[in-house]
Amino acid sequence: MAEEVLALREQLLAEATCPLCLDVFEQPVLTACGHSFCGQCLAAVLGDPPRPAACPQCRARLEPGSQHPNRSLGNVAGLARSLEEVAARPRCPQHGKVLALFCDPCAALLCAPCRDGPEHRGHRVRPAEEAARELQKKLRRNLLYLQEEKKKLNHRGDQKSEDLQVTVSLALQRVAESFEELQQCLEEQKETLLDQLVQMSHELVSKSEEYRHRVLERQSLLDTVIAQIQEKREQPAVEFLKDVGTILSSCEAAMAPIPVSPELQKSIQSLTDKSQQVMAMVHKFRVNMCHKIDWQREQVTLDPDTAHPRLILSKNCKTVRLGAEEQNVPDTPKRFTQWCSVLGILGFTSGRHYWDVEVGEEGGWFVGVALESVPRKELLALHGSEKVWALQEDWRGQYSTISKTPHPLALRENLQRIRVCLDYEMGRVTFYDAKDLRQILQLEATFTEKVFPYFLLYLQETQVRVCD
Numbered sequence: 377m378a379e380e381v382l383a384l385r386e387q388l389l390a391e392a393t394c395p396l397c398l399d400v401f402e403q404p405v406l407t408a409c410g411h412s413f414c415g416q417c418l419a420a421v422l423g424d425p426p427r428p429a430a431c432p433q434c435r436a437r438l439e440p441g442s443q444h445p446n447r448s449l450g451n452v453a454g455l456a457r458s459l460e461e462v463a464a465r466p467r468c469p470q471h472g473k474v475l476a477l478f479c480d481p482c483a484a485l486l487c488a489p490c491r492d493g494p495e496h497r498g499h500r501v502r503p504a505e506e507a508a509r510e511l512q513k514k515l516r517r518n519l520l521y522l523q524e525e526k527k528k529l530n531h532r533g534d535q536k537s538e539d540l541q542v543t544v545s546l547a548l549q550r551v552a553e554s555f556e557e558l559q560q561c562l563e564e565q566k567e568t569l570l571d572q573l574v575q576m577s578h579e580l581v582s583k584s585e586e587y588r589h590r591v592l593e594r595q596s597l598l599d600t601v602i603a604q605i606q607e608k609r610e611q612p613a614v615e616f617l618k619d620v621g622t623i624l625s626s627c628e629a630a631m632a633p634i635p636v637s638p639e640l641q642k643s644i645q646s647l648t649d650k651s652q653q654v655m656a657m658v659h660k661f662r663v664n665m666c667h668k669i670d671w672q673r674e675q676v677t678l679d680p681d682t683a684h685p686r687l688i689l690s691k692n693c694k695t696v697r698l699g700a701e702e703q704n705v706p707d708t709p710k711r712f713t714q715w716c717s718v719l720g721i722l723g724f725t726s727g728r729h730y731w732d733v734e735v736g737e738e739g740g741w742f743v744g745v746a747l748e749s750v751p752r753k754e755l756l757a758l759h760g761s762e763k764v765w766a767l768q769e770d771w772r773g774q775y776s777t778i779s780k781t782p783h784p785l786a787l788r789e790n791l792q793r794i795r796v797c798l799d800y801e802m803g804r805v806t807f808y809d810a811k812d813l814r815q816i817l818q819l820e821a822t823f824t825e826k827v828f829p830y831f832l833l834y835l836q837e838t839q840v841r842v843c844d
Contacts, residue, residue: 698839
């Protein structure tokens with residue numbers, strides 16, 4: 377049946393095709409010899425102005441004005457054209473019907489069976505031609521609006537670019553000025569402090585002669601008193617007691633410390649304290665500035681899926697302590713089951729990051745970083761490991777490094793809060809005392825995979841907290 381319909385369609389098209397332009401007739405006309413052509417095609421044959429010519433079909437003579445409109449053929453041509461348009465319409469791949477409808481909410485072409493299906497039931501559906509006319513109007517309005525916006529954007533974009541350039545230029549100028557002012561201030565403080573130290577040095581040189589003279593006097597006094605004592609102790613008792621008081625007074629004078637100017641001592645101590653304060657302030661400023669500008673502070677959260685069953689995490693996953701017994705938790709591939717360890721949720725594959733950790737008074741902890749491939753189900757030789765870089769405090773309060781080349785550390789005081797700094801590209805893990813940003817140690821590494829914050833506890837009730 378389909379083949380017959382296609383054959384009839386081809387026949388209809390053949391009957392409705394102009395022999396001159398080989399397209400469907402447009403306003404066909406009938407000649408006196410009984411042949412039909414498009415009105416414009418035959419007019420081209422007759423010329424301008426019209427003159428007699430031979431019929432393109434039978435070569436019979438055609439006189440201008442002898443042709444008549446062939447309305448019946450025109451109607452047939454119109455039907456053929458409509459049939460072609462219908463045949464050219466896209467069809468539904470599911471039902472094979474013409475996509476003659478449009479669903480507004482879904483912005484999709486539909487056929488009649490699609491419209492009645494559950495997916496589009498209750499939606500606004502209308503003829504495709506109607507939707508096309510309305511959407512064309514809407515697109516024209518949008519086009520006009522967008523063209524106007526483009527004109528405005530060109531102007532605003534140039535202005536915005538200029539404003540941004542001015543902002544950057546001002547920032548460059550202000551930063552340069554700020555550092556120049558800081559440098560000038562530091563130079564002034566440096567000169568003042570150095571002048572005071574030089575002045576103090578000169579004063580000490582001038583006082584040194586006086587002190588040397590007193591030392592010589594004391595040496596002479598000591599020689600005299602020693603000689604008197606040696607002579608006196610050989611005398612009989614009565615002779616011995618005659619002037620023993622004088623000798624004892626000489627002994628007290630000889631044993632008294634050589635006096636140094638209290639004012640000079642006070643000045644030296646004050647200057648020393650000031651020097652230490654300045655050096656500490658410069659160090660803290662340098663570390664603070666580097667960390668706030670170049671480093672990203674991370675809000676580290678502990679990953680419960682990696683925590684050993686004996687580790688007890690707080691509700692916010694910021695604090696971890698070691699319990700007495702293992703908890704009933706699923707044994708996932710990520711979970712540590714040998715060492716009582718836990719990782720942070722967030723890992724790093726680039727950049728410079730830091731976070732602070734409170735370790736409290738008790739020891740029995742490791743704090744640092746570990747590779748994603750760190751063993752979870754087997755014991756790891758932490759001392760000499762190439763998977764973990766950490767700082768440890770043992771049960772005796774002794775500190776040491778955990779890395780490929782471990783070694784003990786001698787610290788001046790116990791740590792309470794530690795800053796862990798990770799520089800992925802440079803391959804560095806640096807630990808600071810967060811109280812004064814004094815560097816504790818720096819470990820070198822080569823990172824080729826994701827790196828995570830790492831924590832290990834091995835004494836019961838030891839607790840570690842990640843700071844916000």
